[in-house]
Amino acid sequence: MKEVAVEKAVGTVLAHDLTQIIPGEYKGPKFKKGHVITEEDIPVMLSMGKKHLYVLEKDDTDVHENDAALRIASKAAGNGIKLTDPAEGKIELIAEINGLLKIYRERLYQLVAQDEIMFASIHDNIVVREGEKLAGTRIIPLFVAEEVMQKAEAILADGPIIEIVPLKEMRVGVVTTGSEVYSGLIEDAFGPVLVRKFGALGSKVEKQLFADDDDEMIADCIKQLIDEGMDIIGITGGMSVDPDDRTPSGIRKAGGEVVSYGAPVLPGAMFMLSYIGDVPVVGLPGCVMYSHTSIFDLIVPRLLAGEKITKADINKLAVGGLCLNCEVCTYPICGFGKA
DSSP, X not given: OEEEEGGGOXXXXXXXXXXXXXXXXXXXXXXXXXXBOOTTHHHHHHHTXXXXXXXXXXXXXXXXXXXXXXXXXXXHBOTTEEEOOOBTTBEEEEESSOEEXXXXXXXXXXXXXXXXXXXXXXXXXXXXXXXXXXXXXXXXSSEEOHHHHHHHXXXXXXXXXXEEEOOOOOEEEEEEXXXXXXXXXXXXXXXXXXXXXXXXXTOXXXXXXXXXXXXXXXXXXXXXXXXXXXXXXEEESOOSSOTTOOHHHHHHHTTOEEEEEOOSOBSOTTOEEEEETTEEEEEEOTHHHHOSSOHHHHHHHHHHTTOOOOHHXXXXXXXXXXXXXXXXXXXXXXXXXXX
């Protein structure tokens, strides 16, 4: 910035807002930061008591904040993301579709390592809905060198920073285990919960089978559902270490390749993830039935988006994996599941 007399400021760029006060009528910015001063502005500024101004010196190749934000945002936005118009140098990135939000963190970290560029997002791996605000970007100064923009665009040439992956409409099979339900001593309460939870994610529970505490029977039910073309299998009940709980062994006997038995998440510690071919088979602990938010909400949407979840993915949930059981649940607008 430099200080210049108002009369000599024509053609320069204002480095700060100028407030105009008309007693009883108006008080607010008459000229905003970034305004290019014209001959017609001079008498108005003098009437506002401004004899000197702080203006910006810029090269002809420097990029204005609105143009810079648009160049960054348009390349940072991937599938399912739309942009707002630039406003005072800032552009917001908005969900254009429903789906699973993905943030490519290493690329984001490379971008913001440049001191003159800012990009902020919400947490990823959550289900977002059309119209939700997801991120915002701008440059810090009013103008930025073209060299800085070219470096940013080179980083973004490798791919977007943010995108939405649509959830697939999957056919869901459920196996409910437990002698008390199988024998009819108590009514199953888990199935209706899964119908609701999967339904909210755009998938449908096509068939539910019941099995006694017998790993052979559990395995047979799993195989039957796979043979009938189910895309994902949920097993309820029998997930603890009680000797009568045979769900984990039933999953293994059905051919399940276990990714993890146990998760660093509360509620959800006794969760099990396995695959039989490409079909995810999830052992769902009882907390999924009675907790508003649990391990189900952290893992199942990612499976419905077609992700192949690894043990490392599950281990990363340890930071943020404790649900505080708030009286009014605000998930995903909270820290649960956010590392």
